[in-house]
Amino acid sequence: MKHLRPVNRKAQRIEASITAAQASSDQPSTEEDIVALQQAPRPHVPMGCTLSFSPGWEVDAGGGTAGLCQPVERDIYDCYVTCFWPVQVPDHVNYSPDWASNCAVATKDWRNLDLVFP
């Protein structure tokens, strides 16, 4: 570093880790870089969204069902039909318009609801 001089052990360790990181990668522009999901304001992710693609396995971001934005009994089908948010469920609006086309009566045809591969 040119402008900063580390003068204690911790500062020396910070400098060493920066030097090591720079040696192993090209330097991108520092402007507008985004570090994972750490930027603020954070993107709005509804608490209710399921973390899984497979039907019948809907859990909220905390791993439970209390935070699902649809009641668990109606779960994934309501996400499919009514929700525009592009997350990990079959999405009528964006990705999988035909997901439920083989399932006329859910109690009889639910086996036709397949996994989705985005």
Place this chain on the structure above:
Amino acid sequence: MTTMMPITTARYRRGEMHAFQAADSTFMYLVSAGAVFALDDAATNVLARLDEREMPHTELVSALVEGGYAEADAEELIRELRLVQGIVSDRVGRAPAPTAPPADFPLQALVLNITNQCNLACTYCYEFGADKIATPAGKPKYMTIETAKISVDFLLEQSKERKAVHITFFGGETLMNFKLLKEVVLYARGAAAAKGKTIGFSLTTNATLLTDEIIAFLSDNEIGVTVSMDGPPELQDKHRVYKNGKGSYAVIEPRLRKLIANHKTRAITARVTLTEGVTDVVRIYRHLKDEIGFHEVGFAPVTSAEKRAYSLDEGGMDSVLAQFHELADEWLDYALRGQMHGFTNVSETIGELLQGVNKSHPCGAGLGLLGVGPSGDLSPCHRFTDADTHTLGHISTGIDQDKREDFLSRGHVEAKYDCQSCWARPLCAGGCHHEAFVRYGDTGHANLHYCDWIREWTDTCLKIYGALSALNPEFLERFAERKALS
């Protein structure tokens, strides 16, 4: 495909820091890490601009270019400051802080309270005085050799992979159970050697019971000695008295001279308690260091509830701090000449600043350090000995992990709301658990009564550190191995 676009342009502001001047240079003490960096003029310039207001990247670059820097140089400067978090963007949040304290933290030190009996009756004593939390009724007054041996084995076992461990003997008056101390030292040396570990010893005493035999033993066995003592006769005898009210100075003075003359293997330290009327820091220091001959002298204000007769009031604290500054200036003069000064309060902080410590807890109590009472009860440290409210298990059954976790969770700096905006928290972490309990009834309460004092003192030590890093950096290396003495 959706691309994630920045919603607003990133704006820079200063990172959390304490900037200070020393030896004609500017330094920053970074709170998130405990790191100290010296800044050149360009970096100082950036921080000054951001002190006025937040600025977006492009504007900051143009301002620097207008000020005469090449654009590439300006980009590099901003990059360096960002990488160490001297400046931060409003778009990047704080990294999550660690939460739960480690449950299997290896032990490093035990404080053995080998007796809760004392031959003095110092009026301000936290163990026997008005603010005592100990409940010794019905418990043993002296530790037995069985309890002590189990404690040694416990320490060696619980220290896991650590190569070096430490035992501090404490009281009551430690030397009232010297017979046990002797046996424990011999036993512990053997037990440690059998496990391939090294073991060190120290003790705290009021010095009234020192004899030639004891001094020879302490020197031969390289046992560090801290003497609780308040200064010249009229100050020592104000509070440090026998039960009949007689002062203790005349008794300890000849013993101290013998101790310092004959104990050559470890530093002999005085530990002074400052109280109402005992605030002549400089005079006390001169007496203990120059006239008696202690190697080091450390000072701490008495621990007490708010309005005890012996408590230091604000005026008293101001006077103490003014004199601390006088000794601190002297410490720096010595250091610039390459000489060690004996003012412990500076030396301790310099040692911590050199490492760049960033504490989750104010001290090792309940982590690497535990206290053992005469009964074998475990406590966070010696200050909680015999206090039923704070036992953390028993030496025969081990650590009560639930209680320990409760203690450590309360004491974690992240749990102290008031500390979150303070730049001195990497070193202070809210201050002594015991003092907080006496003041506020909760070990997890920040010690708000001395915040201003801590910040002022930390700033003073940072300036000393900065000056030395510029003018005599080799001297700082002497503090690389320093261990906390308290």
